[in-house]
Amino acid sequence: xxxxxxxxxxxxxxxxxxxxxxxxxxxxxxxxxxxxxxxxxxxxxxxxxxxxxxxxxxxxxxxxxxxxxxxxxxxxxxxxxxxxxxxxxxxxxxxxxxxxxxxxxxxxxxxxxxxxxxxxxxxxxxxxxxxxxxxxxxxxxxxxxxxxxxxxxxxxxxxxxxxx
Amino acid sequence: xxxxxxxxxxxxxxxxxxxxxxxxxxxxxxxxxxxxxxxxxxxxxxxxxxxxxxxxxxxxxxxxxxxxxxxxxxxxxxxxxxxxxxxxxxxxxxxxxxxxxxxxxxxxxxxxxxxxxxxxxxxxxxxxxxxxxxxxxxxxxxxxxxxxxxxxxxxxxxxxxxxx
DNA sequence: ACTGTAAGTCTTGAAATAAGACTAAGTCAA
DNA sequence: TTGACTTAGTCTTATTTCAAGACTTACAGT
Numbered sequence: 449x450x451x452x453x454x455x456x457x458x459x460x461x462x463x464x465x466x467x468x469x470x471x472x473x474x475x476x477x478x479x480x481x482x483x484x485x486x487x488x489x490x491x492x493x494x495x496x497x498x499x500x501x502x503x504x505x506x507x508x509x510x511x512x513x514x515x516x517x518x519x520x521x522x523x524x525x526x527x528x529x530x531x532x533x534x535x536x537x538x539x540x541x542x543x544x545x546x547x548x549x550x551x552x553x554x555x556x557x558x559x560x561x562x563x564x565x566x567x568x569x570x571x572x573x574x575x576x577x578x579x580x581x582x583x584x585x586x587x588x589x590x591x592x593x594x595x596x597x598x599x600x601x602x603x604x605x606x607x608x609x610x611x612x
Numbered sequence: 613x614x615x616x617x618x619x620x621x622x623x624x625x626x627x628x629x630x631x632x633x634x635x636x637x638x639x640x641x642x643x644x645x646x647x648x649x650x651x652x653x654x655x656x657x658x659x660x661x662x663x664x665x666x667x668x669x670x671x672x673x674x675x676x677x678x679x680x681x682x683x684x685x686x687x688x689x690x691x692x693x694x695x696x697x698x699x700x701x702x703x704x705x706x707x708x709x710x711x712x713x714x715x716x717x718x719x720x721x722x723x724x725x726x727x728x729x730x731x732x733x734x735x736x737x738x739x740x741x742x743x744x745x746x747x748x749x750x751x752x753x754x755x756x757x758x759x760x761x762x763x764x765x766x767x768x769x770x771x772x773x774x775x776x
Numbered sequence: 777a778c779t780g781t782a783a784g785t786c787t788t789g790a791a792a793t794a795a796g797a798c799t800a801a802g803t804c805a806a
Numbered sequence: 807t808t809g810a811c812t813t814a815g816t817c818t819t820a821t822t823t824c825a826a827g828a829c830t831t832a833c834a835g836t
Contacts, residue, residue: 459642459712459723459724460709460710460711460712460713460716460717460722460723460724461638461639461642461705461708461709461712462639462712463712463716464708464709464711464712464716465635465638465639465708468708469635469638470635471629471633471634472793474625474629474633475625475626475629478623478625481750482755486813486814487813487814487815488812488813488814491814496794497793497794497795497796498795498796498814498815498816499793499794499795499815499816499817500792500793500794501815502814502815502816512715522801522802522803523800523801523802523803523812523813523814524801524802525812525813525814526814530750533715535749535750535751536711536714536715537711538739538748538749538750539703539707539711539737539739539748540704540707540708540711541625542739542748542753543703543704543707543739544625544628544629544632544704545624545625545628546624547624547628547700547701547703547704548623548624548625548626548627548628549624550700551676551697551700552624552627552628553624553760554760556759556760557758557759557760558624558758558759558760559622559623559624559757559758559760559761560623560624560755560756560757560758560761561755561756561757561758562753562754562755563753563754563755563756564741564743564744564746564748564752564753565752565753565754566744566746566752567741567743567744567746569741569743569744570743571741571742571743571744571748572742573703573739573740573741573742573748574739574740574741574742574745575702575703575706575707575737575738575739575740576737576738576739576740577728577731577733577735577737577738578735578736578737578738579728579731579733579734579735580728580730580731580733580735581738582728582730582731584702584703584706584728584735584737585699585702586645586694586699586702587699588728588729588730589706589726589727589728589729590726590727590729591646591724591725591726591727592724592725592727593723593724593725594721594722594723594724594725595720595721595722596717596718596720596721596722596723597723597724636824650782650783651782651783651784652781652782652783655783660825661824661825661826661827662783662784662785662826662827663784663785663786663824663825663826663827664823664824664825665784666783666784666785686832686833686834687781687782687783687831687832687833687834688832688833689782689783690783777836778835778836779834779835779836780833780834780835780836781832781833781834781835782831782832782833783830783831783832784829784830784831785828785829785830785831786827786828786829786830787826787827787828787829788825788826788827789824789825789826790823790824790825790826791822791823791824791825792821792822792823792824793820793821793822793823794819794820794821794822795818795819795820795821796817796818796819797816797817797818798815798816798817798818799814799815799816799817800813800814800815800816801812801813801814802811802812802813803810803811803812804809804810804811804812805808805809805810805811806807806808806809
């Protein structure tokens with residue numbers, strides 16, 4: 449499969465993976481969620497090849513997940529910040545981190561704890577149904593074709609902006 | 613970075629990515645969640661190279677995400693089924709699918725709708741705090757070293773997640 | 777014996793990655 | 807005004823991974 453063409457792919461997961469499915473990309477985003485913003489800081493904390501970092505950051509900017517903001521003039525320097533679209537990846541990242549914590553943390557426990565500021569507690573993430581609020585289980589979900597299923601998909605490919 | 617050594621990596625996200633961070637792996641798991649179980653069915657629905665599929669399935673079995681169950685003797689044939697550990701990836705997958713739906717679905721809407729069987733409604737996934745039940749936002753979460761942390765390594769990163 | 781099926785394995789060329797040297801455009805200090 | 811430093815990249819080369827599809831194994835049915 450040629451991944452660069454996945455933006456025309458039908459499945460939402462495949463489209464999402466075309467953007468963030470690369471091994472480095474989620475680690476770059478993790479750093480971004482931890483507050484890292486500058487090229488050299490990404491490089492130092494991840495020990496990623498500069499060439500690969502450059503390419504990933506460019507792709508993420510192109511896709512609207514990050515944006516470049518100037519933080520000084522002369523010489524002009526930019527930092528990379530999460531957009532709304534980037535922040536919307538938080539559920540994916542936190543659930544994956546918690547999966548890693550659950551199955552790969554050593555005896556000592558997870559390396560990092562997440563505290564929910566409003567309630568003040570360390571938490572796990574719980575994915576719930578937007579309609580009834582119950583916790584979701586894979587076995588309690590059925591799939592059916594949506595309005596954008598195959599027949600109508602080609603017509604509507606060109607749109608770009610975020611939709612809620 | 614050598615990905616095969618990430619099982620000894622410290623960060624839970626990096627460890628998780630060492631298992632499912634490959635581009636094909638999440639698509640293989642999506643098929644598994646949709647009920648696909650046999651080698652040839654994975655191959656046909658994903659159009660993945662057989663060699664790559666074989667390798668991915670083996671890794672997922674080795675990691676305990678899938679397990680091989682015989683479905684016939686003579687000749688012995690196995691199918692691949694999700695384990696509990698595999699089912700625990702559902703939150704990650706559903707949130708990523710919904711991210712794709714939100715930002716990449718065409719005007720027609722998402723290609724697939726998910727119905728929550730117990731309540732009977734089509735839903736979006738909502739990630740909530742296990743302690744207070746409120747929906748989570750990246751900006752409302754702070755990080756701190758957990759019991760399994762390398763104390764010095766993470767001190768510099770202890771800051772508010774995703775300040776903009 | 778011949779055809780079919782399921783689950784792989786092997787081969788080969790193309791593409792992506794890692795490591796690190798190099799470049800660009802400016803600042804600062806002597 | 808020369809030289810060292812900073813930030814953000816780009817380039818080069820060797821290694822690794824991937825895609826495509828032919829080939830293999832082990833059995834069944836006719």
